[in-house]
Structures are given as C-alpha cells and as structure tokens.
Amino acid sequence: MAPVSIQNVRKAFGALEVISDFNLDVQDGEFVALVGPSGCGKSTILRMLAGLEPVTSGNFAIDGKSVNNLAPKDRDIAMVFQNYALYPNKTVAANMGFPLRMRGLSRAEIDDKVNEVAHVLGLENLLGRYPRHLSGGQRQRVAMGRAIVRNPKVFLFDEPLSNLDAKLRVKMRAEIKELHQRLKTTTIYVTHDQVEAMTMADKIVVMRDGKLEQTGRPLELYDAPENRFVAGFIGSPAMNFLEGEVARREDRVCFSVGGEMVVSLGEKFAPLISQAVTLGIRPEHISIHDEPVPDATQMYLGVVEPTGAETTFILKSGDAELVVVKQGRFPFTPGTSLWVSFPTDKLHVFDTTGNAVAVNS
Amino acid sequence: MSTKPQTARRIDWLPILLLLPVGVVLVLILIWPIVQGISLSFFNTRILNYSQGKFIGIANYNFLLQDENFWNSLRVTAIYGALSMSLTYLLGLGFALLLNRNFILRGFLRTIFILPWAIPEVVAVLIFMWMLDPQFGVLNYLMVKAGFIDRPLAWLTQSSLAMPALVMLTAWQQFPLAMLILLAGLQTIPREQYEAAMVDGAGPISRFFHVTLPGLRPVNVILILLLILNSFRRVTMIYAMTRGGPARSTETLSILTYNTAFEYQKIGYAAAVGTALLIILLIFSLIYFRAIIRSRSAA
Numbered sequence: 001m002a003p004v005s006i007q008n009v010r011k012a013f014g015a016l017e018v019i020s021d022f023n024l025d026v027q028d029g030e031f032v033a034l035v036g037p038s039g040c041g042k043s044t045i046l047r048m049l050a051g052l053e054p055v056t057s058g059n060f061a062i063d064g065k066s067v068n069n070l071a072p073k074d075r076d077i078a079m080v081f082q083n084y085a086l087y088p089n090k091t092v093a094a095n096m097g098f099p100l101r102m103r104g105l106s107r108a109e110i111d112d113k114v115n116e117v118a119h120v121l122g123l124e125n126l127l128g129r130y131p132r133h134l135s136g137g138q139r140q141r142v143a144m145g146r147a148i149v150r151n152p153k154v155f156l157f158d159e160p161l162s163n164l165d166a167k168l169r170v171k172m173r174a175e176i177k178e179l180h181q182r183l184k185t186t187t188i189y190v191t192h193d194q195v196e197a198m199t200m201a202d203k204i205v206v207m208r209d210g211k212l213e214q215t216g217r218p219l220e221l222y223d224a225p226e227n228r229f230v231a232g233f234i235g236s237p238a239m240n241f242l243e244g245e246v247a248r249r250e251d252r253v254c255f256s257v258g259g260e261m262v263v264s265l266g267e268k269f270a271p272l273i274s275q276a277v278t279l280g281i282r283p284e285h286i287s288i289h290d291e292p293v294p295d296a297t298q299m300y301l302g303v304v305e306p307t308g309a310e311t312t313f314i315l316k317s318g319d320a321e322l323v324v325v326k327q328g329r330f331p332f333t334p335g336t337s338l339w340v341s342f343p344t345d346k347l348h349v350f351d352t353t354g355n356a357v358a359v360n361s
Numbered sequence: 362m363s364t365k366p367q368t369a370r371r372i373d374w375l376p377i378l379l380l381l382p383v384g385v386v387l388v389l390i391l392i393w394p395i396v397q398g399i400s401l402s403f404f405n406t407r408i409l410n411y412s413q414g415k416f417i418g419i420a421n422y423n424f425l426l427q428d429e430n431f432w433n434s435l436r437v438t439a440i441y442g443a444l445s446m447s448l449t450y451l452l453g454l455g456f457a458l459l460l461n462r463n464f465i466l467r468g469f470l471r472t473i474f475i476l477p478w479a480i481p482e483v484v485a486v487l488i489f490m491w492m493l494d495p496q497f498g499v500l501n502y503l504m505v506k507a508g509f510i511d512r513p514l515a516w517l518t519q520s521s522l523a524m525p526a527l528v529m530l531t532a533w534q535q536f537p538l539a540m541l542i543l544l545a546g547l548q549t550i551p552r553e554q555y556e557a558a559m560v561d562g563a564g565p566i567s568r569f570f571h572v573t574l575p576g577l578r579p580v581n582v583i584l585i586l587l588l589i590l591n592s593f594r595r596v597t598m599i600y601a602m603t604r605g606g607p608a609r610s611t612e613t614l615s616i617l618t619y620n621t622a623f624e625y626q627k628i629g630y631a632a633a634v635g636t637a638l639l640i641i642l643l644i645f646s647l648i649y650f651r652a653i654i655r656s657r658s659a660a
Binding site: 050051052071072073077078079081082083085086087088089090098099102103146 | 551553554556557558559560561562563564567571572575576578
C-alpha cells in the first residue's frame with residue numbers, strides 16, 4: 001500500500017506527443033479509474049508507471065520515491081493485462097507462484113501463499129490445470145491471483161474485463177471491487193468503459209487526446225461535468241445535447257434550436273441571451289407528458305425501447321433528437337405527440353468551446 | 362405427378378469422376394514407383410542385367426540384418442542427424458533471436474542470412490571444399506594463424522574430420538530454414554507475456570527460459586523433426602562432398618542406398634536398404650504429422 005504521484009508527465013513517440021503535462025495524485029489505498037476513448041493515452045500512463053514504457057519527461061513516484069529509473073520488477077507493482085498474459089506452459093499454481101519464485105522464495109512459502117490466494121479467489125480446484133483449459137473468467141481470476149500473491153504496493157489493471165462477455169464482466173467488476181475493499185491496496189484501473197469506472201472507482205480520471213479532462217468522484221463527474229466531453233462520456237445513455245441560441249421571446253427567456261424547437265428556460269438564464277450555447281440534459285431528467293402543459297415543447301415519439309424496469313424513448317422535432325429514460329412502462333406508440341419539459345436546475349450549459357457555463361440562480 | 366422413389370444408397374459419380382485424373386497421376390508417379398521399389402527388394406536384380414533378376418524372397422533383408430555396412434550407415438545417419446539438427450537449430454535460434462529485435466539493419470540482415478539456403482547444394486559444397494582445402498583453404502589458414510592447430514588439417518580425407526565438416530556445411534546451409542521458422546514462432550509470442558514476466562520480476566535469462574522457449578515449443582517439435590527428416594533424405598550434399606567416405610565415415614542410409622545401387626550395381630539389395638530407410642522415414646513422418654495436428658489443436 002502506497003500513494004502514487006504522477007507529475008508533469010510527457011510522452012512522445014518521435015514527433016508525436018501522446019501525453020502532455022499529465023498530473024495525478026493517488027492516495028494510499030485509493031481505487032482510481034483512468035477512463036477515456038481508445039487512444040487517449042490512459043494505457044500509456046499505466047505502462048509508464050509499470051516501467052514498460054520509457055518516460056519522455058516528468059516524474060512517477062510510488063510511496064514518495066521516484067521510480068522513473070527502476071526496472072518494472074523493482075517498482076513493487078503488480079499488473080493485470082487485458083489478455084491475461086498467463087504463462088501457457090505453466091499450471092495455475094505455477095502461474096500464481098511465478099512472481100514469488102522469481103523473488104527466491106522457498107517452495108513451501110510459495111505453496112502457502114498460492115494456496116491462500118487461491119482460497120480467496122476460489123481457485124483451489126483449478127491449481128493443477130493449464131490456462132488453455134480455463135474459461136475467460138477463470139483466466140482473469142488467475143491473472144489477478146498472480147498479481148495479489150506478492151502483496152505489492154500498487155495494483156495496475158489494464159482493461160482487464162474487456163475480453164469477457166457482458167454478464168461475466170458485471171460479475172468480475174463486483175469481484176474486483178470486493179477484493180479492493182478487502183485488500184485496500186492502491187489500485188489504478190484503466191478502462192474505456194465508463195460504467196466500469198463509475199461503479200468501481202473512488203476517483204475517476206477522464207482523459208482525451210493525452211490530456212486530463214476532469215478528475216473527481218464518480219457522482220461529482222456525473223452531476224457537475226466541467227466540459228461537454230466529460231458530460232457526454234460519463235453516463236449511459238449519454239447526456240442529450242442541443243445546440244442553439246438563448247433569446248427572449250414574448251418576455252420569456254427561451255432556448256431555440258434552429259428557430260423551430262423552443263424551450264422555456266427561466267429568468268436565471270437571462271445573462272446568456274443572444275449567446276450560442278449547447279444545452280445538456282441527462283435522459284432521466286427530462287419530463288414527458290401526453291398532453292400540453294405550460295412551458296413544455298411538443299415533439300413526436302420516434303422509438304420506444306422497453307427494458308422492463310425502465311423505458312427509453314427517442315423523441316424528435318425537426319433536427320433535434322432527445323433520448324429520455326423513465327422508470328416504469330408506458331403505453332405510448334411511435335408517431336404520437338408528446339410534450340417535454342426540462343427542469344431548469346438539471347440543465348448543463350456549455351459555451352462554444354465546450355466548457356461548462358455556470359448559471360447563477 | 363409422381364416422384365421417383367429415391368434409392369437410399371445411390372452413388373454420386375461426379376466427385377469420383379473429378380478426382381480420377383489426380384488419382385491416376387498419383388498412382389503413376391507416386392504409388393507405382395514405391396511398389397516397384399519395394400518389390401525390387403525381393404529380387405537379386407543387378408543394374409547391368411536388369412531383366413535377369415530372380416525372386417529370392419526375403420534373402421536381401423536377411424543379408425541386410427547381418428550387413429555391417431548397413432548398421433554402420435544406421436549409426437552414421439543417427440549421428441549425422443543428431444549433430445546437424447542440433448547445430449542447425451542453435452544457429453537458427455541465435456539468428457532468429459537477433460532478428461527478432463528492432464535495429465536499423467534488420468531487413469538487410471534478414472535477407473543476407475537467408476542466402477545460404479538459396480545457394481544450390483552443390484555450389485555450397487564446392488565453396489566449402491575450397492575453404493576446407495588442406496593447401497589453399499581459408500579455414501585451415503585461419504586456424505593455424507590463430508594457433509588452434511599446428512598444421513593444416515585434411516578435413517575431407519580423414520574419417521574423424523569428415524563428419525564434423527559435413528555437419529558444419531549442413532548447418533551453414535540449413536540454418537536459414539530454422540531461423541525463419543523460429544522467427545515466425547518468436548513473433549507469435551504475445552508481448553504481454555514478456556511484460557508480465559518483467560513485472561513479475563524475471564530478468565532476461567528467466568524470460569528466455571520461462572517465456573521464449575516454452576513459446577517456441579509448437580514450432581520446435583515440427584522444426585526438429587523436419588531437420589532430422591531432411592538429414593535422413595539428404596543425398597546431393599553428402600555425395601558431392603564425400604561420397605560417403607572416407608572409410609564409410611559419412612555413409613548415411615541414403616548414400617548407402619545410392620552407392621549400393623549405382624557403385625556396386627546391386628539394385629535389388631539397394632531397394633531393400635531403401636525400404637528400410639522408407640520405414641524409418643515413415644515413422645518420423647507419423648510423429649511429425651501428429652506433432653503438427655497437436656500443435657494446431659493446442660492453438
């Protein structure tokens with residue numbers, strides 16, 4: 001267990017800069033998820049921390065000590081890879097015992113620790129098997145066993161669940177979280193799946209194009225995204241975005257999309273009048289009505305997706321499209337008219353550069 | 362409207378018809394000569410009066426089992442196979458490991474290293490015979506200069522040196538094959554396995570033994586069997602270099618077959634030696650194919 005500090009890190013492959021001035025502090029025992037679209041540099045950060053990739057400039061410190069010049073084996077980290085990277089010619093027990101063997105532990109010590117970890121992960125009955133005889137989930141668990149058997153200062157996970165099917169992914173997600181709650185080892189977890197990040201992490205770091213977009217607790221990012229990218233990346237289904245202009249119409253502050261769809265906003269948006277902005281609202285925050293109500297906008301229903309507990313609607317009006325999620329079941333059929341209204345305290349406003357605009361009430 | 366009742370076992374002739382030409386060709390150029398060869402081994406045919414050969418049953422085989430030359434050849438073949446395979450494999454592995462790294466001249470070197478394999482065997486033999494020549498040979502010159510030996514060695518006329526010379530030539534000529542196969546094998550080992558080993562604390566030597574060598578196992582089995590099979594079948598190179606001599610010290614089974622047939626003209630007996638070689642090759646081929654099937658099902 002140890003804090004991790006990443007300071008002013010830059011990484012370039014030749015002339016191509018993939019990470020620029022990246023800073024991150026991870027507390028002792030914290031579970032941090034690095035999340036972002038493919039190619040955003042999150043895996044590169046992890047690999048530099050592991051010592052598998054040279055650092056162009058900047059500093060990586062584990063437990064207060066710079067590790068830039070240490071070999072991977074001397075950093076006291078353990079890593080779980082996307083493809084598990086198990087040794088195919090070794091049994092499960094030998095795979096898990098390998099890091100201990102490389103550290104010169106005796107046979108008896110290795111057996112003890114391997115059995116202990118196998119018990120924690122429920123691998124006791126698989127110890128004599130070879131990786132090729134294991135399912136994806138079992139391989140993943142062995143890879144985790146190999147990581148925790150040594151009791152390292154930091155766990156690094158590089159998209160460990162992306163090769164598993166959806167059901168198993170949800171199960172392993174909970175297992176990893178539970179394991180972290182039990183071991184309390186500092187963990188850095190790379191994923192492109194924001195749901196994984198939201199459900200597992202204490203802190204999420206959203207990255208794009210080698211830059212840190214926002215850092216915060218999962219619900220902080222959900223409730224108060226600092227820019228349009230984070231707003232759109234965190235949350236599923238994604239936040240709705242409407243591009244248009246704030247204007248005063250018939251003495252009311254309104255938002256209009258291409259002059260067609262008009263949304264009533266309320267007086268607190270008055271400072272934004274005649275500005276081009278992007279309005280963001282999460283699918284579950286939109287209210288829908290089957291008859292006209294004051295301040296509601298008429299749209300027609302495009303698609304209905306019932307999933308049992310909740311129903312997803314896709315509403316259209318001209319070029320504008322909204323995704324709405326509501327708890328429960330509804331009798332609406334596609335093509336019918338519905339009226340939508342936006343609770344103004346749930347609206348996010350972004351300026352033309354994509355940064356969030358604070359609306360003072 | 363009535364439909365003809367379908368007979369349950371109607372033979373569909375079309376596929377058989379389409380396969381027939383290939384079948385005929387195969388029988389003519391493959392099966393027929395083999396059958397001829399094996400049946401010849403039951404006759405005392407000689408090359409000069411080929412039509413006068415008499416059926417003598419298994420007499421050739423009885424003689425074979427008591428023939429010192431046959432047992433010598435079997436021993437020579439085993440030694441030649443083991444030594445040339447080992448040296449070829451080691452050279453191939455060394456160069457494959459080198460070429461598996463990233464460096465500027467990699468593409469150029471890869472082409473250069475394949476050249477020995479592209480040179481016709483007879484030309485390679487001539488080059489080596491010049492290099493090994495007791496009077497003009499560069500190898501003797503260098504070894505004397507370096508102080509390894511006092512005076513030039515007669516590599517090809519001394520029975521203790523002919524085999525090492527032959528093994529050297531074989532390894533030099535064949536290592537590109539081993540190198541290419543091993544290089545392909547090395548490139549199938551996932552990079553993540555090396556990285557996992559690095560994180561797990563394995564140094565370069567541990568990584569070689571725990572990741573590289575096991576990763577090469579599927580190609581190793583196939584490559585080793587292929588090299589042994591090749592050494593059993595090899596005629597041109599050995600014949601051009603030593604003709605099996607001196608004093609039968611390099612007379613492998615294929616050379617013995619050739620010599621018996623065309624030097625001693627005992628073609629019936631040669632057929633018996635050839636059949637024995639065929640049986641050995643068949644056994645190795647079976648192991649080879651089983652290895653291929655197993656490595657496929659493992660992957």
